Ligand code: ATP
């Protein structure tokens with residue numbers, strides 16, 4: 101089943117506003133087996149609108165348009181669809197009454213403009229809008245169902261859910277889409293893709309085929325798996341074996357098969373082991389502490405964190421010897437380890453982490469270039485320190501440093517075998 105989405109509103113043709121409604125609608129449609137084949141953003145112009153409504157009528161099973169159902173002169177969706185379908189607009193007294201009552205509840209008279217929202221293309225069914233004045237519209241043509249919804253996301257989304265439940269799912273039959281997100285870190289996008297390539301082919305040849313998409317940001321790769329199958333075939337179960345295929349190839353570089361992020365995974369490990377953590381952060385400026393404490397319940401294992409940006413702070417707050425900073429430099433494995441041990445000793449936690457590096461854009465040298473970050477982690481008797489070289493701007497270097505620190509902790513907490521496994525590859 102093919103769908104076309106139309107986002108209506110001139111503001112989305114400026115740099116000031118992005119269309120997000122179609123992302124929500126696409127996700128919901130995919131779940132019931134519709135494929136979005138085209139998305140259009142169109143301004144508040146009657147001719148442009150009519151043209152964009154007309155074209156997909158020849159191929160789409162479904163058109164979903166959002167926006168332009170308001171009361172003002174530039175809200176032209178009703179007029180445009182009436183023109184394209186060559187039907188008149190009728191004033192619907194019941195809708196008018198409902199809009200009037202809505203204003204009355206707020207103690208103000210209805211502005212005359214709002215009469216526009218009670219104009220209904222002949223033959224259209226009304227879709228209730230519990231969160232606003234403009235009702236949505238459902239129109240059937242020979243081949244295409246047309247859904248018109250208001251622009252504000254908080255009005256649009258619940259209305260679309262109701263449409264799916266009452267009308268669209270029946271048309272879509274029993275087909276459902278299951279999804280899994282597998283996340284890994286420590287490999288580049290191209291390495292990941294190369295290793296996963298043989299699987300893609302095998303998955304494509306299955307019935308039903310499994311679809312895989314790779315989404316990469318620096319420091320994090322997500323493999324999105326999807327399969328479409330009748331409800332009776334249990335599409336969610338069909339993905340289990342694909343996830344197992346990935347685990348066999350990627351092993352411990354995979355940190356989550358259920359969409360959890362790295363801070364949640366590491367937090368769970370700390371909680372399960374009943375151990376606590378303290379952090380000493382220089383170039384990440386507290387980002388690691390922030391991410392760890394984004395997780396509900398993190399007070400169970402996060403003890404403290406210090407941001408020790410200057411050399412003096414590292415000396416005062418962590419007891420890093422001034423001579424060590426002088427000899428090795430503030431960005432060095434020695435200092436990272438002294439930071440980790442310093443904070444761990446002061447906090448009396450099981451785990452200590454030290455991060456020091458050069459986030460850029462200034463401050464780099466040939467020997468210590470921008471993006472070089474030293475990370476040390478101490479977990480009880482186990483000590484590890486590594487120097488990373490990250491690419492990207494300041495924000496990306498900080499993110500990757502926090503990500504790598506979390507991943508070091510994860511591998512240390514997993515134990516020796518998993519760590520070796522990950523490092524061998
Ligand atoms: P209203 O009665 O609020 O005027 P409307 O149906 O006329 O409803 P618009 O005027 O087109 O809708 O949009 C109202 C607001 O909804 C916009 O200012 C914008 O904030 C938001 N909006 C509209 N379309 C989208 C979209 N595609 N993605 C995200 N937000 C949107």
Ligand code: MG
Nearest residue numbers: 168169170175
């Ligand atoms: Mg409007």
